[in-house]
Amino acid sequence: MPLERRTLESFAARERAAFEDLLRAFVEVPSVSADPARKKDVERVAELGAETIRRFGGRADIHRAAGAGPMVLGRFDSSPSHPTVTVYNHLDVQPASMETEPWRTEPFVFTKQGDTYYGRGTTDDKGPALTALWGAKAAREAGVPVNIRFLWETEEEVGSPNFEATLRKIGAAARTDVVVVSDTVWVSRGKPSLSAGLRGLQRFIFRLETAETDQHSGTTGGVARNPIAELCQLASEIFDARTGKVKIPGFYADVAPLSRQEIADFKACGFSVPGFIRDHGFKSIRTRDSLEVMKRLWAMPTFEIHGLVGGYTGPGVKTIVPPRAELKATVRLVPDMKGPKIARLMKAFVKKRNPDVTVEIGSSAPAFKGRISGPHVEAAQRAVKFAFGKDPVFVREGGTIGAVLSMEQLLEVPIVLMGLSLPDHGYHAPNENYDWGQAGGGMVAFAKFLEEAAAVRASPRRAARG
DSSP states (O other), rough: OOOHHHHHHHHHHHHHHHHHHHHHHHHHHBBBTOOOOGGHHHHHHHHHHHHHHHTOOOOEEEOTTTTTOOOOEEEEEOOOOOOEEEEEEEOHHHHHHTTTOOOSSOOTSSSTTTTTEEEIIIIIIIHHHHHHHHHHHHHHHOOOEEEEEEEEESSSGGTTTTHHHHHHHHHGGBBBBBEEEEEOBBBBBTTTTEEEOOEEEEEEEEEOOOSSSSSEEHTTTTTSSOHHHHHHHHHHHOOOOTTOOOOTTTTTTTTTEEEEEHHHHHSSOOOOOOHHHHTTTTTTOOOOOHHHHHHHHHHHOOEEEEEEEEOOOOOSOOEEEEEEEEEEEEEEEOTTTOOHHHHHHHHHHHHHOTTTOOEEEEEEOOOOOOOSSSSSHHHHHHHHHHHHOOOOOEEEEEOOOHHHHHHHHHOSEEEEEEEOOOOGOOOTTTTTTEEHHHHHHHHHHHHHHHHHHHHSSOOOOOOOOO
16 A cells, blocks of 8 residues: 555654654754764764664664764665665764854754754754654555665764765675765745755865964064964955955866756746845845856855954954964865865965965865656655645755765765755754754655655665775
Protein backbone atom coordinates (compact mmCIF):
# COMPACT_ATOMS: atom_id res chain seq x y z
CA MET A 1 0.00 0.00 0.00
CA PRO A 2 1.40 3.45 -0.88
CA LEU A 3 1.99 5.82 1.99
CA GLU A 4 -0.96 8.09 2.66
CA ARG A 5 -0.54 11.72 3.59
CA ARG A 6 -3.17 11.63 6.33
CA THR A 7 -1.52 8.62 7.96
CA LEU A 8 1.89 10.27 7.92
CA GLU A 9 0.49 13.53 9.29
CA SER A 10 -1.07 11.58 12.16
CA PHE A 11 2.29 9.90 12.77
CA ALA A 12 4.01 13.29 12.90
CA ALA A 13 1.43 14.68 15.34
CA ARG A 14 1.88 11.67 17.65
CA GLU A 15 5.66 12.07 17.57
CA ARG A 16 5.76 15.84 18.04
CA ALA A 17 6.52 15.88 21.76
CA ALA A 18 9.32 13.32 21.36
CA PHE A 19 10.77 15.33 18.47
CA GLU A 20 10.76 18.52 20.51
CA ASP A 21 12.41 16.82 23.49
CA LEU A 22 15.18 15.42 21.33
CA LEU A 23 15.70 18.70 19.48
CA ARG A 24 16.09 20.35 22.89
CA ALA A 25 18.81 17.86 23.81
CA PHE A 26 20.73 18.52 20.58
CA VAL A 27 20.39 22.31 20.68
CA GLU A 28 21.62 22.48 24.26
CA VAL A 29 24.95 20.93 23.25
CA PRO A 30 26.94 24.01 22.07
CA SER A 31 28.76 22.15 19.29
CA VAL A 32 30.63 25.16 17.83
CA SER A 33 33.25 23.60 15.56
CA ALA A 34 35.09 26.90 15.00
CA ASP A 35 35.86 27.27 18.73
CA PRO A 36 38.67 25.03 20.06
CA ALA A 37 37.22 25.48 23.55
CA ARG A 38 34.09 23.64 22.36
CA LYS A 39 35.91 20.53 21.17
CA LYS A 40 34.39 18.40 23.96
CA ASP A 41 30.93 19.63 23.00
CA VAL A 42 31.54 18.62 19.38
CA GLU A 43 32.51 15.16 20.62
CA ARG A 44 29.43 15.14 22.85
CA VAL A 45 27.02 15.96 20.02
CA ALA A 46 28.47 13.13 17.91
CA GLU A 47 27.98 10.74 20.81
CA LEU A 48 24.41 12.00 21.20
CA GLY A 49 23.87 11.46 17.48
CA ALA A 50 25.13 7.87 17.61
CA GLU A 51 23.10 7.17 20.74
CA THR A 52 19.99 8.55 19.02
CA ILE A 53 20.42 6.34 15.95
CA ARG A 54 20.75 3.29 18.20
CA ARG A 55 17.67 4.31 20.19
CA PHE A 56 15.74 4.45 16.91
CA GLY A 57 16.78 0.86 16.21
CA GLY A 58 19.73 1.44 13.90
CA ARG A 59 23.42 0.74 14.02
CA ALA A 60 25.72 3.72 14.56
CA ASP A 61 29.47 4.16 14.39
CA ILE A 62 31.63 7.23 14.90
CA HIS A 63 34.40 7.67 12.35
CA ARG A 64 37.22 10.16 12.01
CA ALA A 65 40.36 10.65 9.97
CA ALA A 66 43.57 11.69 11.73
CA GLY A 67 42.94 15.03 13.48
CA ALA A 68 39.38 15.25 12.20
CA GLY A 69 36.17 15.92 14.05
CA PRO A 70 33.85 12.94 14.59
CA MET A 71 31.42 11.79 11.90
CA VAL A 72 28.40 9.63 12.68
CA LEU A 73 27.31 6.93 10.24
CA GLY A 74 23.90 5.53 11.11
CA ARG A 75 22.51 2.47 9.35
CA PHE A 76 19.00 1.06 9.08
CA ASP A 77 19.21 -2.04 6.90
CA SER A 78 16.26 -3.90 5.42
CA SER A 79 17.78 -6.13 2.71
CA PRO A 80 20.92 -6.15 0.49
CA SER A 81 18.56 -6.33 -2.50
CA HIS A 82 16.89 -3.03 -1.61
CA PRO A 83 18.25 0.34 -2.77
CA THR A 84 20.10 2.51 -0.28
CA VAL A 85 19.41 6.18 0.48
CA THR A 86 21.87 8.29 2.46
CA VAL A 87 20.70 11.42 4.29
CA TYR A 88 23.42 14.00 4.99
CA ASN A 89 23.26 16.65 7.71
CA HIS A 90 25.70 18.34 10.08
CA LEU A 91 25.59 18.62 13.85
CA ASP A 92 28.08 21.44 14.37
CA VAL A 93 26.85 25.03 14.61
CA GLN A 94 27.92 28.64 14.28
CA PRO A 95 29.13 30.64 17.31
CA ALA A 96 26.49 32.59 19.24
CA SER A 97 26.53 35.01 22.17
CA MET A 98 23.94 37.19 23.88
CA GLU A 99 26.77 39.57 24.84
CA THR A 100 27.70 40.47 21.26
CA GLU A 101 24.52 39.66 19.30
CA PRO A 102 20.87 40.68 19.76
CA TRP A 103 19.53 37.28 20.81
CA ARG A 104 16.17 37.50 22.56
CA THR A 105 16.66 34.07 24.15
CA GLU A 106 19.75 32.19 25.28
CA PRO A 107 21.22 30.73 22.06
CA PHE A 108 22.11 27.38 23.59
CA VAL A 109 18.90 27.00 25.56
CA PHE A 110 16.05 25.48 23.55
CA THR A 111 13.07 27.86 23.75
CA LYS A 112 9.63 26.96 22.44
CA GLN A 113 7.20 29.77 21.65
CA GLY A 114 4.01 28.38 20.14
CA ASP A 115 5.01 26.41 17.05
CA THR A 116 8.45 28.00 16.83
CA TYR A 117 11.69 26.66 18.30
CA TYR A 118 14.51 29.08 19.08
CA GLY A 119 18.18 28.24 19.59
CA ARG A 120 21.44 27.89 17.71
CA GLY A 121 21.24 24.85 15.45
CA THR A 122 17.45 24.60 15.35
CA THR A 123 17.34 25.15 11.59
CA ASP A 124 21.06 24.84 10.74
CA ASP A 125 21.07 21.90 10.85
CA LYS A 126 19.92 19.88 13.86
CA GLY A 127 16.20 20.41 13.29
CA PRO A 128 16.22 19.20 9.67
CA ALA A 129 18.48 16.28 10.63
CA LEU A 130 16.02 15.05 13.24
CA THR A 131 13.10 15.73 10.91
CA ALA A 132 14.64 13.39 8.33
CA LEU A 133 15.27 10.80 11.05
CA TRP A 134 11.57 10.80 11.99
CA GLY A 135 10.69 10.57 8.30
CA ALA A 136 12.85 7.45 8.15
CA LYS A 137 11.09 6.06 11.22
CA ALA A 138 7.72 6.51 9.53
CA ALA A 139 8.95 4.82 6.34
CA ARG A 140 10.45 1.90 8.27
CA GLU A 141 7.29 1.38 10.33
CA ALA A 142 5.32 1.29 7.05
CA GLY A 143 7.65 -1.38 5.66
CA VAL A 144 9.18 0.70 2.84
CA PRO A 145 11.79 -1.57 1.18
CA VAL A 146 14.86 0.65 1.45
CA ASN A 147 18.15 0.71 3.33
CA ILE A 148 18.73 4.07 5.01
CA ARG A 149 22.01 5.72 6.00
CA PHE A 150 22.48 8.87 8.05
CA LEU A 151 25.76 10.71 7.60
CA TRP A 152 26.10 13.39 10.27
CA GLU A 153 29.33 15.40 10.25
CA THR A 154 30.70 17.92 12.75
CA GLU A 155 32.97 20.15 10.63
CA GLU A 156 30.58 21.69 8.10
CA GLU A 157 30.69 25.15 9.67
CA VAL A 158 34.48 25.24 9.22
CA GLY A 159 34.41 24.07 5.61
CA SER A 160 34.45 20.26 6.06
CA PRO A 161 38.27 20.14 5.82
CA ASN A 162 38.47 16.46 6.79
CA PHE A 163 35.23 15.18 5.32
CA GLU A 164 36.77 13.60 2.26
CA ALA A 165 39.49 11.82 4.24
CA THR A 166 36.93 10.49 6.72
CA LEU A 167 34.62 9.30 3.95
CA ARG A 168 37.52 7.47 2.33
CA LYS A 169 38.28 5.83 5.67
CA ILE A 170 34.66 4.68 6.02
CA GLY A 171 34.99 3.03 2.61
CA ALA A 172 32.48 0.34 1.61
CA ALA A 173 30.15 1.07 4.53
CA ALA A 174 29.27 4.38 2.85
CA ARG A 175 28.04 2.82 -0.39
CA THR A 176 24.68 4.13 -1.48
CA ASP A 177 22.45 4.79 -4.49
CA VAL A 178 21.64 8.42 -3.76
CA VAL A 179 22.43 11.12 -1.21
CA VAL A 180 19.77 13.58 -0.07
CA VAL A 181 20.98 16.72 1.68
CA SER A 182 18.65 18.55 4.05
CA ASP A 183 20.57 21.77 4.67
CA THR A 184 19.13 24.27 2.20
CA VAL A 185 16.54 27.06 2.26
CA TRP A 186 13.20 27.59 0.52
CA VAL A 187 12.45 30.75 -1.46
CA SER A 188 9.77 31.70 1.08
CA ARG A 189 7.21 30.14 3.40
CA GLY A 190 4.67 28.29 1.30
CA LYS A 191 7.06 28.18 -1.68
CA PRO A 192 8.97 24.88 -1.55
CA SER A 193 12.36 24.78 -3.23
CA LEU A 194 14.79 22.18 -4.48
CA SER A 195 18.27 23.58 -4.84
CA ALA A 196 20.06 23.06 -8.13
CA GLY A 197 23.44 24.33 -7.02
CA LEU A 198 25.57 25.70 -4.20
CA ARG A 199 28.18 28.41 -4.08
CA GLY A 200 31.62 27.45 -2.85
CA LEU A 201 33.81 29.28 -0.35
CA GLN A 202 37.42 30.41 -0.02
CA ARG A 203 38.53 31.86 3.32
CA PHE A 204 41.15 34.59 3.86
CA ILE A 205 42.73 36.41 6.78
CA PHE A 206 44.75 39.56 6.03
CA ARG A 207 47.20 40.77 8.70
CA LEU A 208 49.39 43.85 9.01
CA GLU A 209 51.77 44.71 11.88
CA THR A 210 53.59 48.05 11.87
CA ALA A 211 54.74 48.45 15.49
CA GLU A 212 55.15 46.55 18.74
CA THR A 213 52.71 48.48 20.95
CA ASP A 214 50.02 51.18 20.87
CA GLN A 215 51.50 54.62 20.22
CA HIS A 216 50.23 58.10 21.16
CA SER A 217 48.49 59.55 18.12
CA GLY A 218 49.63 63.05 19.07
CA THR A 219 53.33 62.29 19.31
CA THR A 220 53.45 59.79 16.42
CA GLY A 221 50.37 60.55 14.29
CA GLY A 222 51.13 61.59 10.74
CA VAL A 223 54.32 59.50 10.70
CA ALA A 224 53.22 56.18 12.17
CA ARG A 225 51.53 53.75 9.80
CA ASN A 226 47.99 52.83 10.77
CA PRO A 227 47.38 49.13 10.04
CA ILE A 228 43.60 49.39 10.41
CA ALA A 229 43.45 52.19 7.87
CA GLU A 230 45.76 50.37 5.48
CA LEU A 231 43.65 47.21 5.60
CA CYS A 232 40.56 49.32 4.96
CA GLN A 233 42.27 50.85 1.93
CA LEU A 234 43.31 47.40 0.73
CA ALA A 235 39.73 46.18 1.04
CA SER A 236 38.49 49.11 -1.04
CA GLU A 237 41.05 48.21 -3.71
CA ILE A 238 39.91 44.58 -3.73
CA PHE A 239 36.24 45.43 -4.24
CA ASP A 240 33.73 48.24 -4.54
CA ALA A 241 31.83 48.20 -1.26
CA ARG A 242 28.79 49.95 -2.75
CA THR A 243 28.26 47.63 -5.72
CA GLY A 244 30.07 44.50 -4.49
CA LYS A 245 32.07 44.27 -7.73
CA VAL A 246 35.49 42.69 -7.25
CA LYS A 247 38.36 44.58 -8.90
CA ILE A 248 40.99 41.80 -8.99
CA PRO A 249 41.98 41.13 -12.61
CA GLY A 250 40.76 37.71 -13.75
CA PHE A 251 38.39 37.24 -10.82
CA TYR A 252 35.33 36.69 -13.05
CA ALA A 253 37.12 34.80 -15.83
CA ASP A 254 35.69 31.37 -14.98
CA VAL A 255 32.14 32.39 -14.03
CA ALA A 256 29.75 30.27 -16.07
CA PRO A 257 26.80 32.22 -17.52
CA LEU A 258 23.29 31.17 -16.63
CA SER A 259 21.39 29.17 -19.22
CA ARG A 260 18.05 30.32 -20.59
CA GLN A 261 16.33 27.57 -18.60
CA GLU A 262 18.01 28.68 -15.37
CA ILE A 263 16.97 32.28 -15.94
CA ALA A 264 13.42 31.11 -16.68
CA ASP A 265 13.41 29.05 -13.46
CA PHE A 266 14.63 32.05 -11.46
CA LYS A 267 11.89 34.27 -12.91
CA ALA A 268 9.21 31.68 -12.17
CA CYS A 269 10.31 30.77 -8.64
CA GLY A 270 8.25 33.40 -6.83
CA PHE A 271 11.16 35.22 -5.22
CA SER A 272 10.07 38.49 -3.63
CA VAL A 273 12.49 41.35 -2.99
CA PRO A 274 10.24 42.91 -0.29
CA GLY A 275 9.96 39.46 1.31
CA PHE A 276 13.72 39.00 1.18
CA ILE A 277 14.24 42.39 2.84
CA ARG A 278 11.66 41.60 5.51
CA ASP A 279 12.93 38.08 6.25
CA HIS A 280 16.50 39.26 6.75
CA GLY A 281 15.73 42.54 8.53
CA PHE A 282 17.48 44.75 5.97
CA LYS A 283 17.01 48.51 5.88
CA SER A 284 18.44 48.77 2.38
CA ILE A 285 20.13 46.54 -0.22
CA ARG A 286 22.37 47.15 -3.24
CA THR A 287 19.64 46.63 -5.85
CA ARG A 288 15.91 45.99 -5.83
CA ASP A 289 15.72 44.42 -9.30
CA SER A 290 14.33 40.95 -8.62
CA LEU A 291 16.29 39.00 -11.27
CA GLU A 292 19.49 40.87 -10.45
CA VAL A 293 19.07 40.06 -6.75
CA MET A 294 18.62 36.35 -7.53
CA LYS A 295 21.65 36.31 -9.83
CA ARG A 296 23.79 37.94 -7.14
CA LEU A 297 22.55 35.57 -4.45
CA TRP A 298 22.76 32.30 -6.34
CA ALA A 299 24.89 32.62 -9.45
CA MET A 300 27.58 35.27 -8.93
CA PRO A 301 30.74 35.23 -6.79
CA THR A 302 31.27 37.66 -3.94
CA PHE A 303 33.96 39.14 -1.72
CA GLU A 304 32.70 39.71 1.81
CA ILE A 305 34.36 41.20 4.89
CA HIS A 306 33.33 39.48 8.13
CA GLY A 307 35.40 41.27 10.72
CA LEU A 308 38.12 43.87 11.27
CA VAL A 309 40.13 43.37 14.43
CA GLY A 310 42.51 45.90 15.96
CA GLY A 311 42.82 49.09 17.94
CA TYR A 312 40.69 50.32 20.80
CA THR A 313 37.02 49.31 20.97
CA GLY A 314 36.07 50.34 24.52
CA PRO A 315 33.93 53.32 25.57
CA GLY A 316 34.94 56.75 24.39
CA VAL A 317 37.97 57.39 22.20
CA LYS A 318 41.49 56.29 23.09
CA THR A 319 43.90 58.37 21.04
CA ILE A 320 46.36 55.72 19.93
CA VAL A 321 47.76 54.41 16.68
CA PRO A 322 47.31 50.62 16.86
CA PRO A 323 50.30 48.39 16.13
CA ARG A 324 48.48 45.64 14.23
CA ALA A 325 45.19 44.72 12.59
CA GLU A 326 43.48 41.72 11.04
CA LEU A 327 40.80 41.53 8.36
CA LYS A 328 38.68 38.37 7.98
CA ALA A 329 37.07 37.78 4.57
CA THR A 330 35.76 35.16 2.19
CA VAL A 331 35.03 34.74 -1.48
CA ARG A 332 31.89 32.85 -2.48
CA LEU A 333 32.62 30.76 -5.56
CA VAL A 334 30.24 29.71 -8.33
CA PRO A 335 30.50 26.67 -10.62
CA ASP A 336 33.73 26.51 -12.67
CA MET A 337 35.59 28.82 -10.26
CA LYS A 338 38.43 27.19 -8.32
CA GLY A 339 39.42 28.24 -4.81
CA PRO A 340 43.19 27.73 -5.30
CA LYS A 341 43.16 29.92 -8.42
CA ILE A 342 41.28 32.70 -6.61
CA ALA A 343 43.75 32.39 -3.71
CA ARG A 344 46.69 32.86 -6.11
CA LEU A 345 45.05 35.88 -7.72
CA MET A 346 44.35 37.36 -4.29
CA LYS A 347 47.91 36.90 -2.99
CA ALA A 348 49.42 38.40 -6.12
CA PHE A 349 47.04 41.37 -5.98
CA VAL A 350 47.73 42.06 -2.29
CA LYS A 351 51.49 41.74 -2.75
CA LYS A 352 51.36 44.38 -5.46
CA ARG A 353 49.13 46.75 -3.48
CA ASN A 354 50.64 46.35 -0.01
CA PRO A 355 53.54 43.89 0.25
CA ASP A 356 53.66 44.17 4.05
CA VAL A 357 50.24 42.54 4.40
CA THR A 358 50.36 38.80 4.99
CA VAL A 359 47.58 36.70 3.49
CA GLU A 360 46.55 33.53 5.26
CA ILE A 361 44.74 31.19 2.88
CA GLY A 362 42.04 29.34 4.78
CA SER A 363 40.04 26.27 3.88
CA SER A 364 38.23 26.08 0.58
CA ALA A 365 35.00 24.40 -0.47
CA PRO A 366 34.12 24.06 -4.17
CA ALA A 367 30.89 25.19 -5.76
CA PHE A 368 28.40 22.53 -6.79
CA LYS A 369 26.08 22.41 -9.78
CA GLY A 370 23.21 20.07 -9.05
CA ARG A 371 20.72 18.18 -11.15
CA ILE A 372 17.27 19.37 -12.18
CA SER A 373 16.21 16.07 -13.75
CA GLY A 374 16.60 12.35 -13.16
CA PRO A 375 14.61 9.77 -11.22
CA HIS A 376 15.78 10.80 -7.73
CA VAL A 377 15.21 14.49 -8.37
CA GLU A 378 11.74 13.66 -9.66
CA ALA A 379 11.19 11.54 -6.52
CA ALA A 380 12.05 14.59 -4.41
CA GLN A 381 9.66 16.75 -6.44
CA ARG A 382 6.82 14.31 -5.86
CA ALA A 383 7.64 13.93 -2.16
CA VAL A 384 7.68 17.68 -1.51
CA LYS A 385 4.41 18.22 -3.36
CA PHE A 386 2.88 15.26 -1.50
CA ALA A 387 3.81 16.79 1.87
CA PHE A 388 3.30 20.51 1.28
CA GLY A 389 0.72 20.57 -1.50
CA LYS A 390 2.76 22.61 -3.99
CA ASP A 391 5.25 21.81 -6.73
CA PRO A 392 8.76 22.81 -5.64
CA VAL A 393 10.72 25.30 -7.73
CA PHE A 394 14.37 24.94 -8.74
CA VAL A 395 16.74 27.62 -7.54
CA ARG A 396 20.37 27.73 -6.55
CA GLU A 397 21.65 28.12 -3.02
CA GLY A 398 23.86 31.05 -2.08
CA GLY A 399 25.51 29.16 0.77
CA THR A 400 28.12 26.44 0.80
CA ILE A 401 28.11 22.79 1.88
CA GLY A 402 31.67 21.60 1.44
CA ALA A 403 30.83 17.90 1.72
CA VAL A 404 28.46 17.80 -1.26
CA LEU A 405 31.00 17.72 -4.07
CA SER A 406 33.13 15.24 -2.11
CA MET A 407 30.16 12.87 -1.82
CA GLU A 408 29.31 13.19 -5.50
CA GLN A 409 32.89 12.46 -6.56
CA LEU A 410 33.71 9.69 -4.08
CA LEU A 411 30.38 7.88 -3.97
CA GLU A 412 29.61 8.50 -7.66
CA VAL A 413 25.87 8.85 -7.07
CA PRO A 414 23.27 11.59 -7.56
CA ILE A 415 23.01 14.30 -4.89
CA VAL A 416 19.54 15.72 -4.18
CA LEU A 417 19.26 18.98 -2.22
CA MET A 418 15.93 18.80 -0.37
CA GLY A 419 15.98 21.41 2.38
CA LEU A 420 13.29 22.49 4.82
CA SER A 421 14.53 25.78 6.25
CA LEU A 422 12.97 29.17 5.53
CA PRO A 423 14.60 32.58 4.96
CA ASP A 424 13.19 33.90 8.24
CA HIS A 425 14.65 30.98 10.22
CA GLY A 426 17.86 32.97 10.65
CA TYR A 427 20.68 30.83 9.28
CA HIS A 428 23.90 31.98 11.05
CA ALA A 429 21.96 34.85 12.60
CA PRO A 430 20.72 35.81 16.06
CA ASN A 431 17.37 34.28 17.05
CA GLU A 432 17.83 31.28 14.78
CA ASN A 433 14.63 29.25 14.76
CA TYR A 434 12.74 26.33 13.24
CA ASP A 435 9.03 25.58 13.34
CA TRP A 436 6.66 22.68 13.60
CA GLY A 437 5.09 23.39 10.22
CA GLN A 438 8.38 22.65 8.49
CA ALA A 439 9.28 19.82 10.85
CA GLY A 440 5.94 18.02 10.64
CA GLY A 441 5.67 18.53 6.89
CA GLY A 442 9.30 17.52 6.52
CA MET A 443 8.69 14.19 8.23
CA VAL A 444 5.96 13.49 5.69
CA ALA A 445 8.19 14.59 2.80
CA PHE A 446 11.14 12.44 3.85
CA ALA A 447 9.00 9.37 4.43
CA LYS A 448 7.50 9.81 0.96
CA PHE A 449 10.90 10.44 -0.62
CA LEU A 450 12.18 7.15 0.83
CA GLU A 451 9.17 5.36 -0.64
CA GLU A 452 9.71 7.02 -4.02
CA ALA A 453 13.46 6.30 -3.93
CA ALA A 454 12.79 2.66 -3.10
CA ALA A 455 10.91 2.41 -6.39
CA VAL A 456 13.80 3.84 -8.42
CA ARG A 457 15.78 1.10 -10.11
CA ALA A 458 19.08 1.06 -8.25
CA SER A 459 22.25 1.83 -10.13
CA PRO A 460 25.34 -0.28 -9.27
CA ARG A 461 26.44 0.84 -5.85
CA ARG A 462 30.04 1.82 -5.36
CA ALA A 463 32.16 2.08 -2.26
CA ALA A 464 33.85 5.34 -1.42
CA ARG A 465 37.07 5.20 -3.32
CA GLY A 466 40.13 4.79 -1.13
